[in-house]
Amino acid sequence: MSAPHQGPNGYGLYTSYPSPEASYEEITQNPQFFLEKLQIFHSLFGTKFKIPIIGGNSLDLHRLFIEVTSRGGIEKIVSDRRWKEIMAVFKFGPTITNASFILRKAYLSLLYHFEQVYYFRKKAPTVSDAKDRLSHGSARxxxxxxxxxxxxxxxxFEQGYIxxxxxxxxxxxxxxxxxxxxxxxxxxxxxxxxxxxxxxxxxEPDVSGYDMFFTEHYIRLKPLYHGQENVIRKRIQVLWSTLTEEEKQVYQEKGLRGTER
Structure with a gap:
């Protein structure tokens, strides 16, 4: 059963999706062809289309679409807690701390409905749109x-616990x-x-830049070195020592903002 559906950017009400103009295999094999079909889809669906910029570079929507759909789609990835696999593919630098949020937001706003049409071959949004649940985190x-x-x-650590x-x-x-x-x-x-x-x-006690850096990398390294706390600490110390003063300053500023909050 389908129902009127408002586009994710608030443009128009729709009872059906635009029909796919190519197969899933065709759009995944050619990045330029993929972008053309994606732009046409948003134009027909009445939603805005703008490629996000992360770290000064345009996000590769073609690759993002393939990585997500090859794992069964965004809903399955979220339910199986596999989003970190997607993040690992793109290898964003340590200074881009909100990359996961931007990446997921980009997928939901630009690729979710496209996925429903070109991957799942759906003809209309469902009454209870899973995209809205994923966007608003209603499951939390x-x-x-x-x-x-x-x-x-x-x-x-000195001021408390991780x-x-x-x-x-x-x-x-x-x-x-x-x-x-x-x-x-x-x-x-x-x-x-x-x-x-x-x-x-x-x-609150001041949160140092090293505290912020330590926490970020501890969370990342913990699954790789389970139970090897000394190894994790040493690796983080080495990583910190390789940062430039400008890169360390980024974490110092994060610590200051954390203290203010």
Whole structure:
């Protein structure tokens, strides 16, 4: 069953998709042919088309489309938690910290409906459009004030801990600051339930650029060196030492913004 569908950029209502003008094999074999069909599709569907720029370069939409559809489509990748595989293919530099968000947003706004037509050969958007669920993250669990989450303490640094928590179907990693002085310090690798007390924060300690750099690369290296904490630390130290002062300054500024937040 189909229903009127509003384009992702708010242009028009549609009860059906434009008909595909080529096969999936034809559009994946030729990048220029792919872009032509993609532009025509957006023109017929009434949506805006503009190739995103990441790190000063135009995003390769043809490659992105192939990488996603060869794994079963965006919905399957998200449900199977394989988005990191897509990120690894594009190899964005460490200074592009929001690349994952930009890449996923680009796919949803420019390629999702195109995928439905040229890969799944659908004729119309469904009543409950999966693109809207993926865009707005409706599957993500909301933790209320005083709620509880299950998590793991992965590592410890001067101002707190690096933790991974289970939030619905997702695993989220980040900093945990300000353990109360009268509370026992949890040990590394502890699995337990901790209550998140959401209150007016006390003054935060400064977050150094190295803290930001360490966390970013720790999360990336942890699956590769499971249980080898010393190896991970040494590798991160070597990576940090290879950065230029300008590159280190990027992380220093991130630390300052994190402290302000």
């Amino acid at each position: 669990q909301v933790v209320e004030v005083g709620g509880q989450v299950s998590g793991t303490i992965d590592n410890r 933790v991974t928590v289970d939030l619905g179907t997702e695993k989220l990693s980040g900093f945990l600051y300000h353990l109360p002085s009268d509370s026992p310090a949890p040990s590394h690798g502890t699995h337990n339930m901790y209550q998140l007390a959401l209150r007016e924060p006390s003054p």
